[in-house]
Amino acid sequence: MSPAAAWTIIRISIAERLIYRGDFALGTLMRFLPIVTQVFLWAAVFSALDAAGRPAEVAGFSYREMIAYYLLTMVARAFSSMPGLASGIARDIRSGAVNKYLIQPVDMLHYLLLHRIAHKLVYYSVALGPFALVFLLCRGFFPGWPDPETLCVFAASLVMAFLLGFFLESALGMIGFWFLEVSSLLFVYMLFAFFFSGHMFPIDMLPAGVATVVRLLPLQYLAYFPAAVFLGKVSGPELWQSLAVEAAWIVFFAFAGRIAFRRGVRRYGGYGG
Amino acid sequence: MRTMDSRQSANPALGAADGGPIGPSGPLRYVRVMAVFARNSLVRDMTFRVNFLINVASSISWVLMNLGFYLLIFRFAPSIGASTGWEQWPFFAFLATGLLINSTVHALFMVNADELSELIRTGNLDFVLLRPIDTQFMVSLSRIDWSALGNFCVGLILLATALVRMNYLPSFLECALYVFFLVCGVAIYYSLMIALAASSVWLGRNLSLLDFWFYITTFARYPMEIYQGRFGAPLRAAFTWVIPVLVVVNVPARLLVQSVRPSSASDWFLAAFAVAAAIASLAASRIIFQIALRAYRSSGS
Amino acid sequence: MTAAIEIKGLTKSFRVYQKPEGLLASVAGLFRRRYRHVEAVRGINLTVTPGEFVAFLGPNGAGKTTTLKLLSGVLTPTSGEARVLGHVPWRRENRYRRRFALVMGQKNQLWWDLPAAESFRLHQHIYSLPRTEFERTRDDLAEMLSVTHLLQQPVRELSLGERMKMELIAALLHSPEVLFLDEPTIGLDVVAQHNIRAFLRDYQQRRGVTIVLTSHYMIDVAALCHRVVMMGRGRIVYDGSLDGIVERFGGHKVISLHVNGAWSPELLSGLGELLSFEPPRARLRVARGDVPAVLQRILAAGQVLDLSVEDPPLEEIVAAWFAAERSDDGPSRRGEEV
Numbered sequence: 001m002s003p004a005a006a007w008t009i010i011r012i013s014i015a016e017r018l019i020y021r022g023d024f025a026l027g028t029l030m031r032f033l034p035i036v037t038q039v040f041l042w043a044a045v046f047s048a049l050d051a052a053g054r055p056a057e058v059a060g061f062s063y064r065e066m067i068a069y070y071l072l073t074m075v076a077r078a079f080s081s082m083p084g085l086a087s088g089i090a091r092d093i094r095s096g097a098v099n100k101y102l103i104q105p106v107d108m109l110h111y112l113l114l115h116r117i118a119h120k121l122v123y124y125s126v127a128l129g130p131f132a133l134v135f136l137l138c139r140g141f142f143p144g145w146p147d148p149e150t151l152c153v154f155a156a157s158l159v160m161a162f163l164l165g166f167f168l169e170s171a172l173g174m175i176g177f178w179f180l181e182v183s184s185l186l187f188v189y190m191l192f193a194f195f196f197s198g199h200m201f202p203i204d205m206l207p208a209g210v211a212t213v214v215r216l217l218p219l220q221y222l223a224y225f226p227a228a229v230f231l232g233k234v235s236g237p238e239l240w241q242s243l244a245v246e247a248a249w250i251v252f253f254a255f256a257g258r259i260a261f262r263r264g265v266r267r268y269g270g271y272g273g
Numbered sequence: 274m275r276t277m278d279s280r281q282s283a284n285p286a287l288g289a290a291d292g293g294p295i296g297p298s299g300p301l302r303y304v305r306v307m308a309v310f311a312r313n314s315l316v317r318d319m320t321f322r323v324n325f326l327i328n329v330a331s332s333i334s335w336v337l338m339n340l341g342f343y344l345l346i347f348r349f350a351p352s353i354g355a356s357t358g359w360e361q362w363p364f365f366a367f368l369a370t371g372l373l374i375n376s377t378v379h380a381l382f383m384v385n386a387d388e389l390s391e392l393i394r395t396g397n398l399d400f401v402l403l404r405p406i407d408t409q410f411m412v413s414l415s416r417i418d419w420s421a422l423g424n425f426c427v428g429l430i431l432l433a434t435a436l437v438r439m440n441y442l443p444s445f446l447e448c449a450l451y452v453f454f455l456v457c458g459v460a461i462y463y464s465l466m467i468a469l470a471a472s473s474v475w476l477g478r479n480l481s482l483l484d485f486w487f488y489i490t491t492f493a494r495y496p497m498e499i500y501q502g503r504f505g506a507p508l509r510a511a512f513t514w515v516i517p518v519l520v521v522v523n524v525p526a527r528l529l530v531q532s533v534r535p536s537s538a539s540d541w542f543l544a545a546f547a548v549a550a551a552i553a554s555l556a557a558s559r560i561i562f563q564i565a566l567r568a569y570r571s572s573g574s
Numbered sequence: 575m576t577a578a579i580e581i582k583g584l585t586k587s588f589r590v591y592q593k594p595e596g597l598l599a600s601v602a603g604l605f606r607r608r609y610r611h612v613e614a615v616r617g618i619n620l621t622v623t624p625g626e627f628v629a630f631l632g633p634n635g636a637g638k639t640t641t642l643k644l645l646s647g648v649l650t651p652t653s654g655e656a657r658v659l660g661h662v663p664w665r666r667e668n669r670y671r672r673r674f675a676l677v678m679g680q681k682n683q684l685w686w687d688l689p690a691a692e693s694f695r696l697h698q699h700i701y702s703l704p705r706t707e708f709e710r711t712r713d714d715l716a717e718m719l720s721v722t723h724l725l726q727q728p729v730r731e732l733s734l735g736e737r738m739k740m741e742l743i744a745a746l747l748h749s750p751e752v753l754f755l756d757e758p759t760i761g762l763d764v765v766a767q768h769n770i771r772a773f774l775r776d777y778q779q780r781r782g783v784t785i786v787l788t789s790h791y792m793i794d795v796a797a798l799c800h801r802v803v804m805m806g807r808g809r810i811v812y813d814g815s816l817d818g819i820v821e822r823f824g825g826h827k828v829i830s831l832h833v834n835g836a837w838s839p840e841l842l843s844g845l846g847e848l849l850s851f852e853p854p855r856a857r858l859r860v861a862r863g864d865v866p867a868v869l870q871r872i873l874a875a876g877q878v879l880d881l882s883v884e885d886p887p888l889e890e891i892v893a894a895w896f897a898a899e900r901s902d903d904g905p906s907r908r909g910e911e912v
Contacts, residue, residue, distance in 0.1 A: 033488040036508075037495060044354035044499040045346055051355030058349040184327040191331070195338050205345045305699040313696065317687045320728070399648045400683045406672035406700050570649050570664075 013118030028130040059204040067141040072227035080165035080222040089173025090182040132158040156227040167253035177264025198224025274564035314417040319364040357498045358532035366435035374458045379421035388498030390473035454525035457551035461570035464554035493518040516548035578784040579622035584654035586615040614640040616808035629795040630788040632805035638788040675745035679757035690740040691725040701748040715743045735766025755787040756851040762842035829858045
């Protein structure tokens with residue numbers, strides 16, 4: 001795809017997205033509300049620990065770290081969540097709208113990626129305000145800025161969280177070529193992602209056996225990993241090792257999605273869309 | 274086909290016809306209509322059986338995942354809050370109470386509240402307005418989501434388990450009071466929901482404030498004792514006295530759990546307040562709904 | 575006899591919220607809103623006697639649907655009075671709501687995923703109809719519309735025409751004395767349209783109900799209604815028989831000629847607007863007042879084998895009038911029809 005075509009796709013997608021910016025800003029602020037209850041819940045948990053005379057930590061997290069963790073996973077999710085991507089692909093396959101990618105000289109995955117980048121850019125431009133406000137109000141929970149190296153890895157982990165989220169979900173959407181009803185499957189994925197990506201709680205809290213398995217899954221990179229990096233829970237060689245594993249997952253899902261698309265299109269052509 | 278309808282032959286003059294009900298009237302009619310709503314919804318749900326089962330399964334797994342999270346918390350901490358009495362099983366009784374209320378609201382009202390903005394947008398609310406029956410009743414209850422009963426059952430099982438683990442058998446009076454306060458809680462949640470849904474009359478298009486319902490009720494998911502301190506106390510006050518969502522689960526749950534049962538005068542005052550809040554919320558929702566209808570009518574289609 | 579419908583000076587204006595552009599303006603708009611007034615119905619007067627079958631004609635935005643909504647109590651008027659069967663519609667008394675029905679061709683009142691029979695059962699209880707009477711009415715109507723075998727089929731599986739029949743049954747279950755029909759045949763194929771019309775005519779004759787119908791299809795109107803009310807820009811511009819419309823709005827006549835080779839199109843165009851010229855036939859449009867003079871010139875020129883003077887088709891007259899109305903209106907006005 002030529003850079004000009006890519007730029008046009010991005011521009012149109014941005015314009016399309018800007019129409020809804022009003023709902024957007026409000027929606028972003030609202031999404032922090034459940035965190036407020038989380039803050040109080042954890043305060044209560046830690047006060048119980050304190051009263052029982054136990055050390056004030058849960059799975060290696062102090063109260064402040066715990067809250068900082070939740071706020072940081074919100075940032076990570078802002079990068080890695082892909083609302084409507086997999087279900088959109090499945091819907092396009094079912095309705096035959098996927099045909100347009102076969103007719104036009106544009107690759108579906110490229111198009112969707114650019115589309116998604118544009119949406120995210122608009123989202124960040126609107127969400128930056130609410131995010132900055134919340135982080136400013138909650139700055140007391142943070143231990144301070146991490147060193148430049150950690151910060152760089154954190155930034156990289158966010159960008160990679162975006163890529164992993166995109167390729168993982170688009171590969172999932174390709175299942176629509178084989179099964180008509182994918183929404184329940186996607187729900188199961190969402191459930192697992194919510195629980196095991198660290199969005200709901202730090203995966204360190206899981207019992208040792210489960211935690212080992214979860215650490216082998218790619219889901220942790222969608223929420224847990226960037227937050228853990230920022231809080232210095234991952235360091236040294238493990239840091240770079242994890243990044244390498246994440247990169248491998250990205251490549252894996254990018255290829256998986258592409259292969260699934262090729263095969264799916266062949267199959268699709270078989271019975272005519 | 275008969276050439277003349279009984280009513281017409283009896284009263285062809287059109288001025289002062291009574292046109293009164295011929296069949297059952299009053300509350301009985303509402304019960305009958307409600308029964309048809311329930312039946313039709315069930316027939317519909319059964320036509321899409323697979324979908325129905327998936328809905329049940331997925332909402333149950335969502336609940337189970339949440340329970341898993343709280344189990345994890347209790348692996349680390351003895352209770353939620355210092356000396357609040359919310360140890361694991363009391364807390365699970367609390368969660369069960371929340372589940373019972375939420376799933377009831379879900380089953381009866383959620384789809385309908387969701388549909389309201391659609392009815393307004395498409396102008397199909399017109400047809401509801403034509404019916405010789407209360408509009409708010411029609412709008413609030415015309416579809417029942419039976420799949421939410423899956424979570425209701427999970428709530429019952431969880432409550433029973435918690436009571437057994439706490440080794441406590443509630444008296445008949447306690448059970449009756451518990452059910453009564455569950456109904457109050459449902460009434461408060463319902464009122465909030467329908468009032469927010471009705472707001473789409475003013476906002477137009479498919480924008481609705483219904484999402485706020487989820488965010489506001491998030492605050493009621495935990496025992497009210499956790500809202501403490503500089504920020505917690507005002508929050509607790511606001512969500513108790515202004516938007517009374519905190520009494521919804523807290524009041525009934527505490528009736529069945531010995532470690533947190535109402536003991537002081539202020540506890541019983543809160544219970545009495547829950548009843549008043551339920552009545553006031555219903556009245557307020559009624560007023561808001563009426564105003565919204567008036568706005569809908571004057572704005573046309 | 576008392577009037578079934580009596581309307582005096584009925585007026586309805588809407589406040590249309592003008593949604594501002596941009597985020598800041600949207601937020602400001604939450605507090606200070608700007609509205610535009612649209613007068614959908616402007617002081618209409620109308621009396622309909624029981625058992626009449628009246629058609630409302632008019633372009634989109636003429637106020638037809640608004641009038642129906644006012645008469646069914648969905649809307650409250652800005653000013654003016656109306657009585658239907660002695661009731662003020664917008665008081666929405668249950669007594670009134672049991673005595674009329676509204677059917678909208680573009681909207682669906684039945685449960686989409688359920689057989690129509692289930693929706694009918696719901697109506698039975700909402701309108702408190704005794705079981706035996708309800709079942710008899712339902713079966714009679716289903717038979718008249720020949721949809722008895724479809725009663726147990728989910729509505730979503732029915733064709734548009736079958737669905738419309740079910741809508742009609744639903745509306746007639748409680749034997750309304752007044753029936754409002756908004757575009758009941760819209761979008762239907764010719765056969766389905768015909769069936770619905772035949773049913774309506776039959777039903778109306780048997781039961782003597784008062785029916786007010788709006789339609790875009792002149793054939794509906796011609797087949798069913800003796801009385802036509804034309805609306806334009808919220809006002810009633812004509813109220814009378816169908817034939818009278820020609821007198822009133824048909825400012826032209828059509829002269830058909832059988833001519834021989836001596837006549838050229840240029841020559842004919844000199845006489846009036848040449849509608850068609852396929853020798854030996856030609857059709858000319860001539861202003862009503864000019865007809866005698868034009869005929870004289872044609873006859874004087876001779877070479878005419880046959881000649882007839884006719885009114886243009888009704889459809890054409892109304893269409894031309896609709897078009898004129900709309901262009902007067904300008905595109906800025908928001909029609910009340912969905």
